Amino acid sequence: MENFVVSARKYRPTQFDSVVGQSHITTTLKNAIKSNHLAQAFLFCGPRGVGKTTCARILAKTINCENQSADGEACGTCHSCQSFQENTSLTIHELDAASNNSVDDIRSLIDQVRYPPQSGRYKVYIIDEVHMLSAQAFNAFLKTLEEPPSYAIFILATTEKHKILPTILSRCQIFDFNRIKWQDMARHLANIAEKENITAEPAALELISIKADGGLRDALSMFDLNVTFSTDNTLRHKAVLENLHILDSDYYFTLTDHLLQQNHTEVLLLIEEIMRKGFDGLQFVSGLMEHMRLLLYAKDPKTLVLMEMSEENKAKFKKQAELSTTSFLLSAMNICAQCETQYKSAKNPRLLVDLSLLKINYLNSVFQPKQAPVVEDGAGKKYEASANPSPLVESTPTPSSEPIQRETSESYVKENVIPTQVEPVSKMRGIEIAPRPSVQSTGLRSAKKLVETKQSEQKETTLLTSGTSSEGNKPFELEDISREWMRIANAYKANHDINKFVMMNRPIELVGTVLHLKVENELQIQQFNESIRMEVLNQLRTSLQHFGIDIQLDILIQEKSDKKVLYTQSDKYEFLAEKHPILAEMKQRMGLDYEF
Known part of the structure; x- marks a missing residue:
């Protein structure tokens, strides 16, 4: 029985053109070989399994090839190429820095560099995982790396470039290898499957390539695993999902x-x-x-x-x-x-x-705030299906030359505004908020006054398009917002949602269309999270019937004062430690913590 060779070794590239997904590296190296502009030291760095060591071996073989092609590729048939492929070459040396990372190992390497090659033009030293060298070994290597003999070339490979000393980096020509694209890996796997007479579904190869996350060696290992898992030399997407334990x-x-x-x-x-x-x-x-x-x-x-x-x-x-x-x-x-x-x-x-x-x-x-369903009466007018219906008409622009009138009779106010009792909140420590205004100060303005204000352009007034008003635009001010704000807060209190009630029972300001809610510290901002903020905004927009321009809500930290509403564990500890110094001594001796 022949020994099985994994695909990563069996189909390892032997020429620059066969390297997958690193064309920027291979093109530069071929041009350097053709123009004879080879540096004395190269540093190949990048993720695992992207071809660093492979490119180092191809470079070492090509520069010693006796019959180089016109495009800078090795012939693969000369004595030098054959000896390299059979691992018998005396001019190309590979060193694993992970297991040979001491000063003595580097000194032994330096001693070997002194002797010229017996055959070929260059002695090439490939040092893999060079970041594993100790600091003393790096320092011992500096002089030889900077001024090596004319026949010596060093190729260093690493996955962790940041661990290499800057003095080493400055003496090398650095090549950064990229993660290989999954499309390139899928095509490479398809070629291997064709050579091995394996039937592979494109979705299965795509899944393996994406799972490899840019490493071709990982992709080839998973490919071999799934081929072994299959009983009929067929790669199926479902079988790959099961074998690699990936959720579809x-x-x-x-x-x-x-x-x-x-x-x-x-x-x-x-x-x-x-x-x-x-x-x-x-x-x-x-x-x-x-x-x-x-x-x-x-x-x-x-x-x-x-x-x-x-x-x-x-x-x-x-x-x-x-x-x-x-x-x-x-x-x-x-x-x-x-x-x-x-x-x-x-x-x-x-x-x-x-x-x-x-x-x-x-x-x-x-x-998405909930809106009341719209119904249509016999006369063709549209109403909201609520206890106090109001006509719904489309908002249309009104010429400024025509006067606009709006009935603001007492009956209109009583039908469209439902008064709500607001309990006093002055007992809440550190909270000062104006009491809810009465129903008569609803902030309703005549449309005629709005048009005149717009024409004068002397006062900034925010208009929101109303889906339920007959004039199309409806102004709002702080008194309108404050009334609805306290109504929502009291609704939370009635539902025994004290946390939301306490958070809303704070001073608010209106700047344009933005409400400013003032809190004392960052902890309160975290408590007033995004879901609560959106819930309050949706209730405000629904109750005030503003849908044209969004009312925004910003939470700001007000200037520090002597009063505090919420005390953190740190505040409590500092207060008690100030009154009882023995508490701090107990915390230090016993290693206690006030957080729980």
């Missing part, structure tokens, strides 16, 4: 569809099926986050080209990206990132994954 991307597409439809039942059933197949929860969350990132890339044609996959898969991502919003994708990625961070420390990781998926499931409810 169709699961992520199906899961995202359920999340966009807010079908939490199917989401939980699908995650249960994935877990039963033996996939780790952390691996699944990382894959889902990557899927969301690719969907974000697919929303723009400029970033779509950055996705490393076939055109068929790009079309699938583009189709699903059209059904999702950017806000949904960003928030979903943020939730997945938090889950990934907390997974290892969680007591119940599966519950953490389920909770994260349920949060993502209802993101669209946060970003």
